[in-house]
Amino acid sequence: MSARILTVDDSASIRLTTRVALSNAGYAITEAVDGLDGLSKLKGGQYDLVVTDLNMPNMDGLTMIRELRKIPSCMGVPVIFLTTESDNELKQQAKSAGATGWLTKPFDPESLVKIVKKVLGR
Amino acid sequence: MSFPDPIAVFRTEAAELLEQVESGLLDLNHDLSDKEQVDAVFRGLHTLKGSGAMFGFEALAAFTHHCETAFDQVRKGIVPATHDLVTAVLGATDHMRALIEVPGGDHDAASETLLTRLRAAVAAAGHPAGAAPQAAAATPAAPVETASSAAAGQSGQKSGIVTYKIRFSLPQNAMANGTNPIGLLDELAELGTATIRADLSRIPAIDDLIATDLYVCWEVELSTDKPRDAIDDVFIFVMDEMQLEVTVVEPQGTTAEPPAPQATPAPVAAAAPAAPVAPSTQSTSAAAVAAAPAAAPAAPAASGRGAAQADAKQQKAAENVRVPAERLDELMDRVGELVIAQSRLSQLAGVSGDLMLRAVSEDVERLSGELRDTMMVLRMVPVAQLFGRFRRLVHDLAIETGKAIELVTEGETTEVDKSVIERLADPLVHLVRNSCDHGLESADERRAAGKSPTGRIFLSARQQAGEVIITIKDDGRGINRERVRAKAESSGLIAANASLSDQDLLQLIFQPGFSTAQQVTNLSGRGVGMDVVKRTIDALRGTINVVSRPGEGSEISLAIPLTLAIIDGLLVRVGSGRYVIPLSAVEECLELSVEEDMRSRGRSFISLRDSLVPFIRLRDLFRTGTKPDPFQKVVVISTGAERVGLVVDQIIGDHQTVIKAMSKLHHDVVTFSGATILGDGGVALILDVAHLVAAGQQQEAHLRAAG
Numbered sequence: 001m002s003a004r005i006l007t008v009d010d011s012a013s014i015r016l017t018t019r020v021a022l023s024n025a026g027y028a029i030t031e032a033v034d035g036l037d038g039l040s041k042l043k044g045g046q047y048d049l050v051v052t053d054l055n056m057p058n059m060d061g062l063t064m065i066r067e068l069r070k071i072p073s074c075m076g077v078p079v080i081f082l083t084t085e086s087d088n089e090l091k092q093q094a095k096s097a098g099a100t101g102w103l104t105k106p107f108d109p110e111s112l113v114k115i116v117k118k119v120l121g122r
Numbered sequence: 123m124s125f126p127d128p129i130a131v132f133r134t135e136a137a138e139l140l141e142q143v144e145s146g147l148l149d150l151n152h153d154l155s156d157k158e159q160v161d162a163v164f165r166g167l168h169t170l171k172g173s174g175a176m177f178g179f180e181a182l183a184a185f186t187h188h189c190e191t192a193f194d195q196v197r198k199g200i201v202p203a204t205h206d207l208v209t210a211v212l213g214a215t216d217h218m219r220a221l222i223e224v225p226g227g228d229h230d231a232a233s234e235t236l237l238t239r240l241r242a243a244v245a246a247a248g249h250p251a252g253a254a255p256q257a258a259a260a261t262p263a264a265p266v267e268t269a270s271s272a273a274a275g276q277s278g279q280k281s282g283i284v285t286y287k288i289r290f291s292l293p294q295n296a297m298a299n300g301t302n303p304i305g306l307l308d309e310l311a312e313l314g315t316a317t318i319r320a321d322l323s324r325i326p327a328i329d330d331l332i333a334t335d336l337y338v339c340w341e342v343e344l345s346t347d348k349p350r351d352a353i354d355d356v357f358i359f360v361m362d363e364m365q366l367e368v369t370v371v372e373p374q375g376t377t378a379e380p381p382a383p384q385a386t387p388a389p390v391a392a393a394a395p396a397a398p399v400a401p402s403t404q405s406t407s408a409a410a411v412a413a414a415p416a417a418a419p420a421a422p423a424a425s426g427r428g429a430a431q432a433d434a435k436q437q438k439a440a441e442n443v444r445v446p447a448e449r450l451d452e453l454m455d456r457v458g459e460l461v462i463a464q465s466r467l468s469q470l471a472g473v474s475g476d477l478m479l480r481a482v483s484e485d486v487e488r489l490s491g492e493l494r495d496t497m498m499v500l501r502m503v504p505v506a507q508l509f510g511r512f513r514r515l516v517h518d519l520a521i522e523t524g525k526a527i528e529l530v531t532e533g534e535t536t537e538v539d540k541s542v543i544e545r546l547a548d549p550l551v552h553l554v555r556n557s558c559d560h561g562l563e564s565a566d567e568r569r570a571a572g573k574s575p576t577g578r579i580f581l582s583a584r585q586q587a588g589e590v591i592i593t594i595k596d597d598g599r600g601i602n603r604e605r606v607r608a609k610a611e612s613s614g615l616i617a618a619n620a621s622l623s624d625q626d627l628l629q630l631i632f633q634p635g636f637s638t639a640q641q642v643t644n645l646s647g648r649g650v651g652m653d654v655v656k657r658t659i660d661a662l663r664g665t666i667n668v669v670s671r672p673g674e675g676s677e678i679s680l681a682i683p684l685t686l687a688i689i690d691g692l693l694v695r696v697g698s699g700r701y702v703i704p705l706s707a708v709e710e711c712l713e714l715s716v717e718e719d720m721r722s723r724g725r726s727f728i729s730l731r732d733s734l735v736p737f738i739r740l741r742d743l744f745r746t747g748t749k750p751d752p753f754q755k756v757v758v759i760s761t762g763a764e765r766v767g768l769v770v771d772q773i774i775g776d777h778q779t780v781i782k783a784m785s786k787l788h789h790d791v792v793t794f795s796g797a798t799i800l801g802d803g804g805v806a807l808i809l810d811v812a813h814l815v816a817a818g819q820q821q822e823a824h825l826r827a828a829g
Contacts, residue, residue: 010165011173012444013132020125049300055168069298075334078300084172092362100300101359106175106183119359121305 003120004028004045008038008052008064009082014105018051021109022116035059035067042068049120050079051103051112054090062090062097069098078119082107126446132177134444136222139166140215141510147212148513154203163211164193170218182221185233189214192244206243212517214240283314283347285371291324291339293363298334301360307340309356314346343371447540450501457490457497458688458780462799464490469802494688494778501541502684505583505592506534508543512554512581519558526565526575527558532582538590542682545662546592549655553594553678554579556652561598561676571673573597589664589706590684595677601670606630628668632656660812663689663704663795665761691798693777693806694757694770697746700806702779702798703768707759707811711773714754726821728756728767736822737767738814743793759811766818768809781808 005027007018019029030047032038034056042050050068054061061081068074078100083091091102101119103112143166150159167190175183189211195201214236221229288310292303310316321339325331346352353368354361464486471483509531516529538546562568562577569575580595603624610616610630622630634653659666664682683689683706691702692711718728727734737756741748751771758767779798784791795810 011169012135013128013173014176016125016128016131017176020128053172055165057162057165076297076300078302082172084168095362098295098299105172118305118309119300119302121302121308 002026002028003048004030005049005051005116006030006032006038006041006047008032008035008050008056008061010034010053010056014053014082017109018112021112022051024109025113025116027116035061035064038064039067042071042074046073047077049116050077051082051116052079053082054094062093065094065097065099080115080119129177132173132179133222135173136170136218139170140218142166143170144212144215144514145510147208147215148517150203151205151208151517154205154208160193160196160203164190164197167193174222179222179225181225181229181233182218185214185221185229185237186218188237188240192240195244201244201247204243204247207240207247209521210236210240210243212514283345284350285343285345286350286353287367287369287371288342288344288353289339289365289367290342290357291365292336292360294335294337296360296364297336303336303338303340306356306360307342310342310344310353313348313352313356314344316345317343450540454497454501457494458782460490461494461688461778461780465800466803491778498539498688501539502537503540503543504535504537505543505590508547508550509534509581509583511547512550515551515554516558516579519555523558523562524564525558525562525577527562528576528578530578530580532580533584536583536585536590537684538583538682539684542590542662542684545658546680546682549658549680550581550592550594552652552655554581557594557596557598557676561596561600563599567599571599585684586681589681592680592682593677595675597675600672600674601628601631601668601676603627603672625668628670629666631668632666660810661795663811665812689779689781689808691777691779691808692757693774693800694755694768695772695774696740696744696770697748699744699746700774700800700804701740701770702777702806702808703757703759704808704811705776707761709758709760709765711755711757714756714769719754730758730765730767735765735767736818737769738818738821739769741769741771759815761812761815764815764819766815768814779806779808 005022007015007022007029009015009018009031010033015031015033019031022029030041030045032041035052036059038050038052039059041047052061052064059067065079065081068077068079079098080101080103081091081094081099082105083094083102084105094102101115103115143163146159146163146166150156150163153159167186171183171186171190174180174186192201192207192211196203196207201207217229217232217236220227220232292301292306293299297303307316307318311318319341321341322337324339325337331337344353350368354366357364357366464483467483468487471480474480512531513529516527519525520527557579558577562579563571563573565575568577578597580593582593582595584591606627607616607622607630610627610633611618615630615633616622632652632655634651656666659680659682662682664680667679667681668676669679670676683704689702690705692705692708694701694703712730714728726737726739728737729735735758741750754769754771755773756767756769757773758765760766777798777800781796781798784794784797788794792813793810794807796808798806798808800806
């Protein structure tokens with residue numbers, strides 16, 4: 001079975017781009033529109049990887065990463081966060097919150113797939 | 123699997139983001155301390171920048187970056203939010219729209235002007251030296267560049283195979299955070315030929331072992347032709363927290379570097395990449411899985427409340443699906459065809475008398491009716507969408523006119539067909555402009571008149587039967603009747619001293635070419651006059667009502683049908699042709715008695731409960747050339763207070779009508795507003811009520827004048 005990936009982003013166009021890139025690479029994608037949505041989807045299902053934005057309404061990516069690390073079933077699930085150059089400070093915070101890796105926006109679909117492969121190991 | 127075009131999705135999203143940013147800015151202008159709006163504006167700009175760069179809108183990303191930076195400073199409390207700053211960013215949002223619409227256009231000068239304004243606003247707000255946006259301006263393309271420069275930097279040494287001795291230990295919580303050591307080892311192994319040894323010396327006694335922690339270190343001897351950076355790249359995500367020693371082993375074996383001092387005890391060695399390591403790591407991860415339930419009890423307690431909130435929010439999010447407008451239109455077309463096909467089926471079934479066929483036909487009729495109703499609901503959108511734009515408009519107008527203006531909106535949840543909303547936008551903009559520009563007085567004038575210095579514009583919507591009533595009201599000076607009359611007389615619209623009812627006088631402002639010279643300013647008189655407003659509303663089969671009290675203000679109400687796609691109509695026959703009269707306009711139907719018919723010859727009035735109503739013989743209007751039916755019927759229709767009777771040969775009955783627009787060739791035909799296809803495949807024209815009523819009233823005025 002292909003790896004299940006949850007993408008969390010408030011931007012519909014970015015969600016679409018990640019969905020296109022990752023589906024084409026053979027992954028099964030579920031989308032969430034913000035941290036709260038992402039968290040509830042994480043609680044409701046098993047995912048092999050999470051790709052999340054940092055700045056989002058309702059719950060930002062940082063808080064979501066902290067919360068998801070408290071969910072037993074999310075133990076060890078890799079989290080890649082999408083960040084911009086200007087978020088360098090946030091990058092550190094995200095890492096200490098429990099994120100696995102990051103990708104700098106703007107990104108092209110290939111680098112996303114590459115990083116997902118790297119982190120998933122498949 | 124097919125996906126929508128990401129660029130198109132981005133454009134839609136950007137439009138929404140800009141609206142959200144704008145509305146946040148306007149709220150902020152009301153209350154500069156509104157932290158929530160600062161965050162919302164920042165987020166909007168941030169997303170716009172990020173997505174913009176993703177989809178090739180680099181100029182947009184670079185420009186938005188400055189606004190985002192400014193708001194980041196506000197967010198962090200470095201710079202306070204000021205009206206100047208808000209206004210500067212508001213102005214910038216328009217520019218962002220332009221950057222999205224014409225990404226390749228020449229926007230540099232405009233960008234620079236806006237950025238200067240932004241910097242000034244930030245500087246004035248008391249930022250030390252106001253330097254941040256300036257500094258950022260030096261590297262506008264930075265986010266775009268960095269991605270590629272990282273790759274370019276590695277093409278240094280590339281000759282021959284080098285053997286590295288790599289020793290690393292990962293952070294103890296690496297696995298809990300999703301880093302997979304096996305994956306890293308695999309990646310190293312893929313770079314060349316690797317020998318991997320696990321150092322298990324740090325694994326504690328079983329009682330002290332935390333199952334999710336990582337105690338294993340690794341030593342890898344890697345022979346590769348890849349540059350040194352490739353090794354760092356493997357560890358890129360854990361680089362900061364890990365320990366990594368990389369040393370070069372001399373090719374001849376005469377190594378300057380002695381073997382690692384802590385000579386590996388119980389070395390698990392192998393030539394094949396990673397394989398022997400697996401057991402040790404696997405046992406760790408197996409332990410991790412085993413330990414997970416133990417950790418479980420603590421977690422749910424902490425996140426319980428969050429979950430409940432999340433559920434509620436998510437449910438809300440899941441309730442909406444975004445569909446491109448044209449798909450709805452296509453669906454609407456199909457439903458229209460279905461309704462037409464269904465009525466043909468009913469007719470056939472009625473004639474054939476086959477009971478089975480009739481039963482099926484009734485089912486199809488019910489289903490298509492339900493489908494049509496559902497379809498109509500799908501197309502309804504709240505007028506909030508429309509009203510949202512006016513906050514910005516009024517804000518800008520207040521600045522332009524130097525007046526203090528407050529916009530009050532009401533009934534924003536009222537829903538109207540989306541095509542109606544689109545077509546209402548321009549007329550409403552014009553009416554709101556008019557109110558701000560002509561209607562409202564200056565603050566001084568208002569004070570002198572004993573009013574509050576802040577003028578108020580009320581924008582409200584409410585549903586009433588099959589119509590939505592949109593009202594634009596101001597508490598300004600009211601329409602100056604003398605000036606309207608003078609203008610109308612001088613332009614020959616009415617005879618000097620003609621007696622006109624107040625309503626008729628006010629309606630004159632909708633006449634083509636009616637614009638009092640004193641009134642043309644930068645804001646109004648931009649080629650769109652009230653006549654265009656009137657025409658648009660007529661085309662929507664709506665009506666305009668004007669109320670104005672001198673010194674107290676004006677109120678213009680637009681009554682618009684809820685939908686343009688399907689109407690309830692009254693099907694009538696005139697001669698051999700069939701016509702549809704929109705049911706919403708029909709007041710009553712009566713028989714034209716022979717006496718009344720005779721009496722009214724040449725005068726064309728019928729008395730209807732003590733009042734005279736003019737009527738139009740459609741037979742004459744359409745020149746049917748057929749003999750009139752013996753019992754002529756009159757359908758009394760009205761728009762607002764005005765009534766007119768239409769004489770027809772036969773009233774066939776109610777008819778759900780799917781409106782088809784007429785071709786451009788029929789653009790000048792004013793008597794009809796569209797066409798529809800009947801159950802038997804025939805075509806019926808839909809009568810334009812507004813036009814017929816106006817014609818009837820003219821006829822009445824003409825006869826009065828004559829007689």
